[in-house]
Amino acid sequence: xxxxxxxxxxxxxxxxxxxxxxxxxxxxxxxxxxxxxxxxxxxxxxxxxxxxxxxxxxxxxxxxxxxxxxxxxxxxxxxxxxxxxxxxxxxxxxxxxxxxxxxxxxxxxxxxx
Amino acid sequence: xxxxxxxxxxxxxxxxxxxxxxxxxxxxxxxxxxxxxxxxxxxxxxxxxxxxxxxxxxxxxxxxxxxxxxxxxxxxxxxxxxxxxxxxxxxxxxxxxxxxxxxxxxxxxxxx
Numbered sequence: 588x589x590x591x592x593x594x595x596x597x598x599x600x601x602x603x604x605x606x607x608x609x610x611x612x613x614x615x616x617x618x619x620x621x622x623x624x625x626x627x628x629x630x631x632x633x634x635x636x637x638x639x640x641x642x643x644x645x646x647x648x649x650x651x652x653x654x655x656x657x658x659x660x661x662x663x664x665x666x667x668x669x670x671x672x673x674x675x676x677x678x679x680x681x682x683x684x685x686x687x688x689x690x691x692x693x694x695x696x697x698x699x700x
Numbered sequence: 701x702x703x704x705x706x707x708x709x710x711x712x713x714x715x716x717x718x719x720x721x722x723x724x725x726x727x728x729x730x731x732x733x734x735x736x737x738x739x740x741x742x743x744x745x746x747x748x749x750x751x752x753x754x755x756x757x758x759x760x761x762x763x764x765x766x767x768x769x770x771x772x773x774x775x776x777x778x779x780x781x782x783x784x785x786x787x788x789x790x791x792x793x794x795x796x797x798x799x800x801x802x803x804x805x806x807x808x809x810x811x812x
Contacts, residue, residue: 621800630706630790630803631743676742678801687758688733688792688801690743 599697606664608694610677615658619680621688622651622662624673631676634662664696672698703727706791706804712812713778713785721776721807723791732774733792733801736760743790749774750796778809786811 600606612620618639623631637644637651637660644651650663664671674693681687704725713719723732731750735743745758749768763782768774774793778785788808792801 623803628806628808630792630805633800633802636800687745687748687756688794689745690735692742 596692597695597697599699600667602667602669602698602700604667606662606667606671606696606698608662608664608675608677608696610660610662610691612658612660612677612679612689612691614679614681615655617658617679617681620651620653620660621678621680622649623676623678623690624671625676625693626673634675667696667698669698669700672696704791704793704802704804706789706807708807709805711807711809713809715811716780718777718779719809721778721789721791721809723774723776723804725772725774725793725802727793727795727802728771729793729802730771730796731794731799731801732768733794734758734764734766734774734776735790735792737788737790737806746776746789785809 621636622634624634625631635646635649635651637653648665653660674695676693677691678688707722733748734746736746737743744760746764747755747758747766749755752768752771755766755768765777788806790806791804794801
């Protein structure tokens with residue numbers, strides 16, 4: 588069946604370091620991938636997305652890498668700041684017919700001064 | 701401002717009662733979704749709708765019902781058949797498949 592998983596449930600980093608959050612997915616037909624950030628008690632917020640015809644996409648301080656061969660994507664946050672502390676989810680979409688977003692379990696990022 | 705609004709923010713339900721959670725969007729999005737989130741867990745899909753008057757069951761639809769009579773509204777009813785309804789419920793909308801979903805701020809439902 589479809590599943591999306593994360594390698595690490597919690598990631599602790601020092602302020603200023605780079606953070607890497609990983610996500611694995613199971614369905615090779617997946618063609619749209621999104622990273623969300625969720626702060627406590629709030630709804631997830633969009634960070635960055637990537638489509639299957641790309642391997643890399645960069646935003647402000649964030650980069651998403653997609654490796655379709657091993658069905659893996661990662662979110663890299665440069666110069667991590669205390670405000671980056673949150674839970675990060677990857678989400679995978681399957682196009683064709685009814686489209687739905689499948690979310691991974693999430694990784695909690697804790698940034699220490 | 702365009703956005704997606706969920707109400708109420710907190711909701712208490714007695715056992716055996718049905719309750720309805722509201723979700724409204726003014727983004728002109730075709731697709732709307734309901735997710736359930738338990739503490740320390742990810743988001744699990746309850747129902748989704750790609751167009752008015754049509755909706756599909758997600759992974760955990762049992763004990764829930766929805767309607768999509770208007771494009772901007774996608775209410776979720778938690779019925780008494782849902783054995784463990786205490787959770788954080790999130791509504792989202794998107795322009796369709798292959799587009800980012802925008803989330804509301806959630807409704808925290810507690811059974812008392």
